[in-house]
Amino acid sequence: MSTYTPGDYVKVEFRDEATGIGEWMWMRVSCCDGRKQLVFGTLDSERLNDYDGKIDPGSELAVSYSQIREHKTPTQFTEK
Secondary structure (H helix, E strand, O other), X not given: OOOOOOOOEEEEEEEOOOOOOEEEEEEEEEEEEOXXXXXXXXXXXXXXXXXXXXXXXXXEEEEEHHHEEEEEOHHHHHOO
């Protein structure tokens, strides 16, 4: 069984290589490879840093489990 399922949201840490300052953004999970500890999905947040134009909302990404700081199911993500 996968740790993350399609539709889940994970908060991912991104580091700005130039400044070393990071920011956290939400990504919606498409699929997960538990063996390789990778999560694939779509960025669902506006970014603050530039990252040389490499990522924008809607960008498809693959991230390591080690970059994940929080995990929510779709229901938890929309709860107020």
